[in-house]
Amino acid sequence: MAEDCKEPVKRSEKLRLNLYFDSVRRSEELVQLDIDITGQRQELQLLLEERQPLDDDQSLKRHFGYFKLQYDTGDRILKSFELDQKKVEKARRTCGFFSIMTHKRDMDAMETYHTYKLRDEQEKAFVNVKEFFSSGKNILPLTGIPANEKPDGFQPPEELAGGRQDRKAVHLVRIDDSGVGTAAHMEDRGTV
Numbered sequence: 001m002a003e004d005c006k007e008p009v010k011r012s013e014k015l016r017l018n019l020y021f022d023s024v025r026r027s028e029e030l031v032q033l034d035i036d037i038t039g040q041r042q043e044l045q046l047l048l049e050e051r052q053p054l055d056d057d058q059s060l061k062r063h064f065g066y067f068k069l070q071y072d073t074g075d076r077i078l079k080s081f082e083l084d085q086k087k088v089e090k091a092r093r094t095c096g097f098f099s100i101m102t103h104k105r106d107m108d109a110m111e112t113y114h115t116y117k118l119r120d121e122q123e124k125a126f127v128n129v130k131e132f133f134s135s136g137k138n139i140l141p142l143t144g145i146p147a148n149e150k151p152d153g154f155q156p157p158e159e160l161a162g163g164r165q166d167r168k169a170v171h172l173v174r175i176d177d178s179g180v181g182t183a184a185h186m187e188d189r190g191t192v
Contacts, residue, residue: 014103014105015101015102015103015105016101016102016103016104016105016107016112017099017100017101018099018100018101018102018109018112018113019097019098019099020097020098020099020100020109020113021096021097022096022098023096025095025096025098026095026096026097027096029095029096030092030095033088033091033092033095036066037066037083037088040063040064040065040066040067041067041081041083043063043064044064044067044069044078044081047078048078048079048080048081051077051078052077052078053075053076053077054069054071054076054077054078064081065084065087066083066084066087066088066091067081067082067083067084068081068082068083068084069081100112100113100116100117100119102116
């Protein structure tokens, strides 16, 4: 069953949702949660002491999501803040859990995991490279090479067959309207 905003419940015959728990991921997320809370608390304490005006409500929710804020709506000066225990508890309960949804109903949970485990990472990397190419920057990231200079030894890979298993370096080239090529690459991250 899948819930939708318009209709209360939709039955899905073609989707399979697998829920997973990773204890290492949980540890990392709990540490990050503590770091986020500490950072937000320090920043809020500074805003309280310096009596600086606050940003808009949307920014406050995004930057200080784990705290309840009391402030004057007129001049937007912070009066007090306290940790939102319900939000923190909810975040702690979900740490380490993730899901993978697929149309392949004949795969068991472990097959699905091994097939799709790096998909999110790959899609984020692709978005980063796509943003780089669409930004029109003149310098290659991490290298300092001007875009109009071809990097020495740059050659597209002959085979990326390893895909998620080997995570080999990926080379991409964009040629702009003037015919100048820009090259980018993702580092080899070794074998999974």
